[in-house]
Amino acid sequence: MPEQKRLIPEFYELAVEYIMDKGTWDLPLVEKDADIHHVLAILRGKSHVWVVDNMENKNVLGVITEHDVLSILAPKKLPPYVFGIPNIKSLHHGTANTASEVMSKKLVKCSPRTSIKEALNKMNDYGVRRLPVTDNGRIVGEITLHQIISKYYAATQYHPLKGD
Secondary structure, eight states: OHHHHHHHHHHHHSBGGGTSOSOSTTSOEEETTOBHHHHHHHHTTOSEEEEESOTTTOBEEEEEEHHHHHHHHSOOOOOTTOOSSOSOOOTTTTOOOBHHHHSBOOOOOBOTTSBHHHHHHHHHHHTOSEEEEEETTEEEEEEEHHHHHHHHHHHHTTOOSSOO
């Protein structure tokens, strides 16, 4: 038990870069003008997609989660007195066509140097399970609650905090 009391402060002070996946090659990324059906194809195997300005710069602009897709897939009931095109994001009404039209724009980000404690506090405060890790706006990875749990559990099993 004393070992675990010492472990938590050390764990909290670790930088995100020690836990996040190092490769960006497998991050779910789409450009802002990507067709929504391309986004849906990615979401068949992932729970989210990061939206970037373009694949060269990779400046992260937003995120699309399964919950965002639920809101565009669920049929909308419109009152009979609505005229013109409603201001509703919907596949049914043809108002959700590109990634930028569906994405959540209010991103909570962190940097590779952000502490695990700060990342966890952001996740808790904003009710999210993943954060894009950015360096000067460019996405360089992501940190997920699952990764943090896995690393903490491994540390309780006497594996070093830093390293794989």
